Amino acid sequence: MKTDAVDPVDLSAASPTRRAARSAQSAELPRACGIGLKPEHFRELLDTRPALGFVEVHAENYMVPGGPYHHYLSRVHEHYALSIHGVGLSIGGDAPLDEAHLQRLVELLDRHRPERFSEHLAWSSHGGHFFNDLLPLPYTEARLQRVCEHVDQVQRRLNRQILLENPATYVQFADSAIPETEFLSEVIARTGCGLLLDVNNVYVSCINHGLNSRDYIRALPCDRVGEIHLAGFTRDRDAAGAPLLIDSHGSPVADAVWQLYEFALDLTGPVATLIERDNNLPPLPMLVAEALQAQTLLERQHSAEREATS
């Protein structure tokens, strides 16, 4: 499916010359592994330049006029491909998108020209308040229509394809009439957006709702996956004592999620993969080591694919 000129798992794709050869609007992330970049790691990343394919940052943290965040992000982008990941558009909400926030996003993407922008199938704002969490939506025909309108609007304003991430959820709605995988597939089919497959979210949600995580992934349009997220969860229990997993991004990727990642790669082919870590930030080398673990699986997948086609 992928037709870009970059050798899929060639880390030299991250070099400035190779990156400059790709135009900002049409470029993709290299099919290599990356990490979520936090300000604590700006300098060390620039000083040590670990072999990563890309970095990802949260859009909202960079919606400021100037200062060190923009300074370092620009430097980092000279050496690594960049993915900007929004957490505040509230695409899954019923209410109209916040025009001021969309405008902030347009300006941010104009400024840094990332290879990718992605957002969530979730809502986070309502009635003029921002809740700073990715909240669940009912999967109804009316909401499907609304989400498609929102994705269309965002893609038009940003003048690029976005990726939409599958959510981690803790409750479902009695009114939901459409399975989540079908809802996502329909949004992707109707709007032309891509899928950000968060494998940890798949695992967490499937445990939380008594679903089979492999069936869940099989039901998605895996040829439309533009990026994969891997992260850690924490364990809790619900009122009946059943396992309740929480998408906490505060620990290493769990073994079960690594296994599910391998399963997903069989269906998606090699694709840019991010180690997400938002809490209990470890030293940079530990994050890089986790990314390299994913890189190994990605390369194994890539050579298997090459053997199959030769």
Added chain:
Amino acid sequence: MSPVRRPPCHPEESFRQALLDPDRPAPAGLSVWNGSDPTTRFDVYRNNVVVSLIEALESTFGVVRQLVGESFFRAMAREYLHHALPDNPVLTYFGGDFPEFVARFEPAASLPYLADTARLEWLRVRAYHAADAEPLSIQALQQILAQPERLPRLRVQLHPSARLLRSPYAVVSLWAAHEGLIPLAQVDPMQPEQALILRPELEVEVIPLDAATADFTARLLQGLTLGEAVEQTLANHADFDLDTALVTLLTRQALLSLE
């Protein structure tokens, strides 16, 4: 499909009401595959919202948190959330009126300098993310000083990151002590202090100013001409020394232009 026509499902409103109020039951209309009470599961969202917003305040107001202790800070922040949820997703700027809230927060009344400490921390965040700009060079200033007769009519533009804090309390020293820059034992919190908060390059600087220089800087920030600012400052502070004030502002890279 169900023959019963249901109203459109908009859980946002019921979520909004229940997210910040732990005494409310979970919103109606939730379902759980194993039939368990959805409240336990809904509590994950409640916890995410409250904890992440308190953490956002903690990252801005770290010295206030040190001054009152973690549990007091969290209780105060939780109260604040009931008054002021963020109105947009840029959490960097969440908490702009937290200092005013702290000033009115009865249980903190025994620490009268707490609100101004919060103001200082807020101004540091504003300065950190303010627009970048090239400060006025010494050469450019020398050219301006070569025509002294023009000086009184010039307006001074300060760096976009420049913010002024004037407090009846020693919040600049208190802040510095809690950042480990000076010994806390030296600080008498009941002394007035002033500071210029500035980020000329990548680091935010907190520059203590004497009362006269702070007064003068405030008038420059108001957009007065140099002549007006000097005259008004001298009216309040007979000891005001313009040369020293300008040298301070220049060498700290606070000046952007004189036009």
